[in-house]
Amino acid sequence: QDKGLDKKEVQNVLVEDARTGLDVETLKKAILNNLFYVQGKYPEIATRNDYYMALAYTVRDRLLQRWVASVKQYLEGKHRIVSYLSAEYLLGPHLGNNLVNLGIYKEAEQALHEMGLNLDWLIEKEIEPGLGNGGLGRLAACYMDSLATLEVPAIGYGIRYQFGIFEQDIRDGWQVEDTDNWLRRGNPWEIARREISYDIKLGGYVQHYMDRDGKFRTIWTPDLIVKGVAYDTPIVGYKVNTTNTLRLWKSEAPNSFDFQSFNSGDYSNAVNQKIICENISKVLYPNDETRSGKVLRLQQQYFFVSCSLQDMIGIHLRQGERIEDFQTTFAVQLNDTHPAVAIAEMMRLLVDEYDLEWVDAWRVTTRTFAYTNHTLLPEALEKWDMELFASVLPRHLEIIQEINRRFLDEVTVRVYGDQEKISSLSIIGEGPRRYIKMANLACAGSFAINGVAALHTELLKQTVLKDWYALSPEKFSNKTNGVTPRRWMVLSNPKLTELISSKIGENWIKHLDELKNLEKFADDPEFLQQWMDVKLEMKTQLAQRIVNRTNIKVDPESIFDIQVKRIHEYKRQHLNILHVITLYNRIKQNPEAEIVPRTFVFAGKAAPGYKQAKLIIKLINSVGEIVNKDPDVKGRLKVVFYPNYNVTNAQKIYPAADLSEQISTAGKEASGTGNMKLSLNGALTIGTLDGANVEIRECVGEENFFLFGLTAEEVENTKSDGYNPFHFYENNPNLKLALDQISNGYFSHLDDTIFKDLINSLLYDDQFMVLADYQSYVDCQDQVAEAFKDKVKWARMSILNVARMGKFSSDRSIREYCDEIWKVKSVPVTLNGTSSK
Ligand code: KOT
Secondary structure: OOOOOOHHHHHOOOOOHHHHOOOHHHHHHHHHHHHHHOOOOOHHHOOHHHHHHHHHHHHHHHHHHHHHHHHHHHHHOOOOEEEEEOOOEEOOOOHHHHHHHHOOHHHHHHHHHHOOOOHHHHHOOOOOOEEOOOHHHHHHHHHHHHHHHOOOOEEEEEEOOOEOOOEEEEEOOEEEEEOOOOOOOOOOOOEEEEEEEEEEEEOOEEEEEEOOOOOEEEEEEOOEEEEEEEEEEEEEOOOOOOEEEEEEEEEEOOOOOOHHHHHOOOHHHHHHHHHHHHHOOOEOOOOOOOOOOOHHHHHHHHHHHHHHHHHHHHHHHHOOOOHHHHHHHEEEEEEOOOOOOHHHHHHHHHHHHOOOOHHHHHHHHHHHEEEEOOOOOHHHOOEEEHHHHHHHOHHHHHHHHHHHHHHHHHHHHHOOOOHHHHHHHOOEEOOOOOEEEHHHHHHHHEEEEEEOOHHHHHHHHHOOOHHHHHHOHHHEEEOOOOEOHHHHHHHOOHHHHHHHHHHHOOHHHOOHHHHHHHHHHOOOHHHHHHHHHHHHHHHHHHHHHHHHHHOOOOOOOOEEEEEEOOOOHHHOHHHHHHHHHHHHHHHHHOOOOOOOOEEEEEEOOOOOOOHHHHHHHHHHHHHHHHHHHOHHHOOOEEEEEOOOOOHHHHHHHHHHOOEEEEOOOOOOOOOOOHHHHHHHOOOEEEEOOOOOHHHHHHHHOHHHEEEOOOOHHHHHHHHHOOOOHHHHHHHOHHHHHHHHHHHHOOOOOOOOOOOHHHHHHHHHOOOOOHHHHHHHHHHHHHHHHHHHHOHHHHHHHHHHHHHOOHHHEHHHHHHHHHHHHHOOOOOOOOEOOEOOO
16 A cells, blocks of 8 residues: 555545536536546547446446545444455446436436437446356345445455356257356446455465474465455445445466466466466356356355455454454355355464464454355255365365364264264265365354245254254344345336335335335225336337347237246246146137236246256247247247346346246245345235245235245155155146147157156156146136236235335345344445535
């Protein structure tokens, strides 16, 4: 840091009005100014991207002013700061969101209009940063929005992947992946902080010795050092000055990396070393809830965690505080176990670098970290082969072994030597090969452990973390997920936002509970009509996008039945498609059968190596091909697979939904958050008693929720009684017909081989109870169709549903984390003497 400047002088610099004003005239001037001075263009030759950039920099100037004020205010006082550690942030495009949160959307629209430009047109220009796979990464992004909106000092730490989640295309019905080069046009929303960087060691060996004072010392000699450089993105809250930091680390070769190799003349080795360093933050792993166990992935995790902890320690010490009091400056949240190596790294930093005694270091560590679990799927629990771990982090293996030794010593007494409990609690797993259980490391090193929905937390306590719960019940709590109404209503559904605000004012945007004031309008004929009009308009707009993207023409008057999320067997997109086939067969058996017209919209990515998930995509497209063009169907059923599901597309899809498909096998979806966004946008839910569906149903009322399927308990009982899926196949003619058609090639040009693996897995294994839930699902869908026939009644249900969704704001979730886990308070930020716009 530069110390040469006179601080007083810097403080007194006043940012000129022309750079920060929020009125239409000032915005216009600023946009032209940036067009000239940033893009080097004048209007006659400027491209759409030039204008996008000019507007983005105009918005950025306004963010920076608030950001500087926030940082200054945080450093002046003594406030506990939330540090959110997440390997993923699925932010979505910034421009529209920042305009909403700054409260200048209308002004920007007007300014551009007066310049002969259209804001939507520029907003659509932005390439979204897809630095996450799905729910877990999107939750981190919603939480960053809520932290800023609630004026809580917070830093989000993560990785600046050069390539985010792959882009999906559909060719001949199959998913094909393309790289996501999201930085290709530059990124106006980040500031590279070249001066903030840390060296990170990898691999090598460890030596121990006693120094002259008789103190044990450790030297870790790595075989590689990489440099992590900070890239900061400001995150502004909704109509407050608070602007927090998302700090993402990019890996590079250290300045002196090539010294040895160049000196020895080994140029190509020097170049290789540089490439290896840059590779660490090169690409996001696209496996949602499947383990990968790759060296690079562990390197990524350690890389960002070590940079982040060194950064936090620096901030803490520069405040003039003692290292022993670290936990008074930071509360560190682990977003699942991807950053759990932080517990070992914190111990290493405190013991090896800051000379603390082990017990003192452990006290600091276990008062600092809290751990959120996001899945019960056993295949998603992170485990690292011990030898692989040692090859990347030799010192951390020693530390983990020491943590485990001390921990098991303590535990043995408490469980009276129960070997089974001891080995379940052990951080190190035994077997043909030993391995490290990251969830156990996270539990041992954290003062708080939480699940993400009520049912999920209960199941955690009864199953995967049962022995941890028995050991320390006081650490456990539930924090039901939430979503930000700023992006998921105000930005994505402005028409519905305006309609709601016309009745109950705008307070609900920050206090989502106030949506309950809508209930009294649920029988108002004019309001009902307006509600239906908005929905129809959004459906018409989506229909246009669908035809543009897929060439499929859909009827905006039909039920928009929507399942959008990662493709995974536990989420059961194939159950949905079995219903489509069942309706189709009804028509084929009786072309005059009464069928309520439906448009089935699917979207979602499959992990590139997940065969069955990719087969499900192919099946959806194959069924669609037959159903969509069969003249007997008379356009009453349409099946659409909308490619490349991401935040941008989600924003266009949710507002158009009538029916939200939340049909996971009970006990498998930890929470779900798409369920919340769809419901908030007026869709009714068809769902199992899984994840947050349980709480959504409690809130909206069982009469407004289409429930089907086995409960989590019934799923487990059915399994232990010996579940036989073939029995359901043999005894249910409609189910049998649908499965036979798939395997006989009815939907695949008589190719009877393509779907063999999928059908066999359903008939002889069916881990996710698709066949067991089939009839219940189809019956429930018949009730949906019946209900939809009365459009006014449906609209009334939709209004009541939205009115009762207040609980599912991420503001509520974050308030709970702040009060019950982090113990942090809000710190209002003042700007020119005022605390908000
Ligand atoms: C991925 C890998 C390992 C461990 C957990 C995951 C994971 C879990 N990724 N996404 N999730 C989802 O997280 C969301 C936010 O809490 C939940 O709503 C959703 O149910 C999880 O599947």
